[in-house]
Amino acid sequence: MKIFKHIFLDLDRTLWDFEENSRQELESIFKKFKLHQLGISLSNEFIKIYKSINEECWALYRLNKLSKEDLRSVRFLKTLEYFGISDHILAEQIGQEYVNNSAKRTILIEGCHELLIYLKNKYQLHIITNGFQEVQVEKMSNSKLTPYFEKMITSESAGFKKPRKEIFSYSLKLTGAKLSESVMIGDDLQTDIKGAINIGMKSIYFNPNRKNHSFNVLADVQNLLEIKSIL
Ligand SMILES: [Mg+2]
Numbered sequence: 001m002k003i004f005k006h007i008f009l010d011l012d013r014t015l016w017d018f019e020e021n022s023r024q025e026l027e028s029i030f031k032k033f034k035l036h037q038l039g040i041s042l043s044n045e046f047i048k049i050y051k052s053i054n055e056e057c058w059a060l061y062r063l064n065k066l067s068k069e070d071l072r073s074v075r076f077l078k079t080l081e082y083f084g085i086s087d088h089i090l091a092e093q094i095g096q097e098y099v100n101n102s103a104k105r106t107i108l109i110e111g112c113h114e115l116l117i118y119l120k121n122k123y124q125l126h127i128i129t130n131g132f133q134e135v136q137v138e139k140m141s142n143s144k145l146t147p148y149f150e151k152m153i154t155s156e157s158a159g160f161k162k163p164r165k166e167i168f169s170y171s172l173k174l175t176g177a178k179l180s181e182s183v184m185i186g187d188d189l190q191t192d193i194k195g196a197i198n199i200g201m202k203s204i205y206f207n208p209n210r211k212n213h214s215f216n217v218l219a220d221v222q223n224l225l226e227i228k229s230i231l
Contacts (some may be wrong), residue, residue, distance in 0.1 A: 006177035010186030021105035163195030
């Protein structure tokens with residue numbers, strides 16, 4: 001499709017395997033801080049509870065009801081409290097360890113490099129992410145993703161989070177892209193796809209778990225490499 005010139009991609013869970021990288025970091029934290037000695041018997045239980053609390057915290061962060069700093073420690077404080085451990089200092093230490101180390105992990109979604117090599121030959125590529133600026137820069141650098149992209153737009157640099165229209169209009173302005181020449185690729189219906197629809201941008205939904213939805217998208221793909229036959 002020749003009409004497109006700019007492709008905007010989400011980072012977490014679209015290119016960088018957030019689930020697996022995060023799981024490995026939490027396993028490592030469980031061992032390092034000897035959480036089984038504090039009464040949490042299984043790392044799987046710890047990870048399951050953390051994930052659910054983390055999602056609640058991120059939902060509050062997206063609504064600007066929780067600050068970035070609070071998000072980082074509160075999610076672990078609440079996880080420890082679930083297991084009957086009330087320890088602010090430990091929560092702070094674990095929060096710091098997680099932020100320092102998770103971005104060093106480099107597992108990518110299957111087909112990521114092959115897709116980016118293909119797209120880079122035909123289009124200008126950019127990232128639009130709701131993740132934290134310094135964390136996302138580090139993840140991209142460690143995972144060798146940086147050279148594919150012209151611009152990385154974070155919600156912190158734009159001042160608005162996906163799905164807000166403003167982060168998309170900011171991205172178009174920053175990259176000099178026209179709306180009609182742009183496509184958004186992402187794994188999240190409520191942020192990536194809804195955001196693209198809010199501004200009238202075409203979108204491709206990366207849908208590895210085959211979720212049902214009624215969003216009007218250019219394509220819905222289960223594997224990243226399917227995008228090569230669309231763009
Ligand atoms: Mg994502």
